[in-house]
Amino acid sequence: MADEPIDLSAGVALADIPADGTLAAQLDGAQLMLARWTDATGREHVSALDAICTHSGAKLPTGIRTGDTVHCPFHHACFDLRTGEATVAPAYKPLKRWQADIDGDTVHVRDAAPEDEPALREAADSGTAESGPLPGTPERVENLRGVERVVVVGGGAAGFATVERLRRAAYTGAITLVSGEPHLPIDRTLLSKGYLDGSAEASKLPLLPDDWYAAHDVDARIGVHATAIDTAERIVTLDSGAEVGYDALVLATGATPARPELPGFDRDDAFVLRGQQDAQAIIAAAQSVASEAAGSGAKRVIVVGSGFIGLEVAAAMRTRKVAVTVVSRSELPLARQLGADLAGLVKSLHEEQGVEFVTGSPASWDGAVLELEDGGTVHGDLIVVGLGVSPNTELAEAAGLPVTDGVVVDAYGETTVRGVFAAGDIARFPDPVTGRLIRVEHWAQAERAGALAAINLLGGQEPLTEPPFFWSKHYSTSLRMAGHAESVEDAEVEGSTAEKSAVVRFTEQGRVTAIAGVGQDRRVLELEEELLRQPAGA
Incomplete structure (x- = not known):
């Protein structure tokens, strides 16, 4: 699907563009892809779109095409090849469109001039465009439920995706985003995969510019917590005592990192990683350790837990040249999640970088020694605890919503109370592959569920069909997993x-x-x- 890009300066033969794939191309230094598609009348068209995924920077022609959709090979985002619209998270920004004209057996591509845009947009909005969907045209969703007020509780992946998708779907009613975070939504995956090791600046964290929310009439209440929900009166009470009414409610309250109630685990040098402030604190402590260790190699970070986050933290610390010991309950970390073969690979990647592994369970921490339950000890200067998370379901449970290891929802993301949805880490939903109820803590899944809630709260009735997906990066090696x-x-x-x-x-x-x-x-x-x-x- 992705050979050497063809130069489009002199055009390209229509026959060279595969009917069931994409053609990698270039024009004036830009990387493009061309795709043929047929509208409802049987008329053939060619789309010319940027070839680079707006989420990850992957070359989309190296992915696969199904129907009129291209799938990103990195994180399985999807784009509509007719329009360039991002249809499946973790992408949400559309691909830039280029003007493609069919002249007999040849296709000519040019950069769409700014003056072309108003006419194209007007045609798209009115439905009079002869060619069907136009590149860059968002999919509108009819507000069949007559929703005028949406409240979203939670400013993580699912909450963000709900808000963003509502506005992209042309919903014009009120949106209130209630988030206990001290900042507007950020890309939390970057915290352990880039920000912590210094390869990603803080400026890369926001999912959208701060001014986007006001510009799109989103009432973002940051640093605010919801304390109660009255589903009969459709009111959310905030910690300030204020009440916010809703016609549709999306609960995306996320999860809280587990912190064992063990001696010393409440110390200032015992960290967890969930938000940006956590990452900043770990970075500051690691920099101090690295500075003190210069020339001696005596300073060490202890990572308690060997899940994906714990091991990504270990990789980040090694990238910062800090010695690391991982304390794991299992001799082969991640074996339960990945199986022995891939888990063995992950462990070897870390061992090659100098990470030491100790098998055991923590008992106490005094700032210098981590004591294990079996009496063993590990010496270090700070600990980062990565022992999983617990879903924040207290608000939903107090409101009388069904909670069983998560808020139970149907394939549309809706709870048993009409108009109340749950998405992200707190949701327990039917697995599209097996049909059984599952709860997962994946970024892409949270964004997809949030976007789906946005569509369905308006009356869209679109079931979840995407299998769960996550990725994990360890130094220069990335793992992908689809399904559950x-x-x-x-x-x-x-x-x-x-x-x-x-x-x-x-x-x-x-x-x-x-x-x-x-x-x-x-x-x-x-x-x-x-x-x-x-x-x-x-």
Whole structure:
């Protein structure tokens, strides 16, 4: 799907553009992709769009095409090839469109002039555009439920996606975003994957510029907590005592990092990582440790827990040249999530970078020594606790919503109370692959659920069809996983994990429920499409 880009300065033959793929191209130094598609009348068109994913910078022609959708090979974002619109998170910004004209058997591409835009937009808004959807045209959603007031509680991935998608869907009613965070929504994935190791500046964290919210008439109440919900009267009470009425409510309250009630784990040198302030505190402490360790190598960070966040923190600390010991309850970290083969690869990546692993459970911390339950000790200068999170379901539970390891919702993201939705880390939803109720703590899943809630609270009735997806980066190696594996005992490896080029299929009762891979981004996409998009129970 992605050969060497073709120069478009003299045009390109229509026949050279595959009907079921994309053509990588370039024009005046810009990377483009061309796609052929047919409208409802049978008329053929060619779209010319930027070829770079607006979320990750991946080259979209190296992904796959299904229908009129292109799938990003990195984080499985999707774009409409007819319009350039971002249709599946983690992307939300559209691809830039270029003007493509079919002249007989040749396609000519030019940069759309600014003066073209008003006419194109007017045609799109009125529905009179002869060519059907126009590049860059957002999908409008009819407000069938007559919603005039939306309240979103939570400023993380799901809350952000709900607000952004509502405005992109042309919803013009009131939106109130209630967030206990001290800042507007940020890309939390960057905290452990870039910000912590110094490769991403703080300016890269905001998901949208701060002025976007006011410009789009979003009442963003930052540093504010919701304390109660009256579902009968449709009122949310805030910690200030103020009350906010709603016609539709989206609960996206996220999760809280686990902090064991053990001696010393409440000290100032015992950290967790959830928000930007947590990351800044860890960075400051790590910089101090690195400065003191210069020339001696005597200073050390202890990471308590060997999940994805804990190991990404370990990688960030090693990138900052700080010695790291990971204390894990398991001899093979991540084996329960990834299976032995991929877990072994991850552990080896860290060991190659000098990370030391100790098997055991913490008992106490005194600022210099972490004592383990078996009497063993680990010496260090600070600890970062990565022992998972707990969903913040207290607000929902007090409101009488069904809560069982998360707020239970249907395939549309709605609770048993009409007009009340839950999304993100707190939601327990039907897995599109198996149909069983699951709760996951994935960034992309939270954004997708938030966007879906935005559509469905207006009456859209679109079920969740995207399998859960997450990615994790360890130094220069990234892992991708699509689907949700309750068990990793039945795993089939294709390729070689030792060579960092493998795909693993996880099977339960004869059906593949998840695909994980390293160095095989396109293959993971292909298998996700082939094996995980059957109707649940098929």
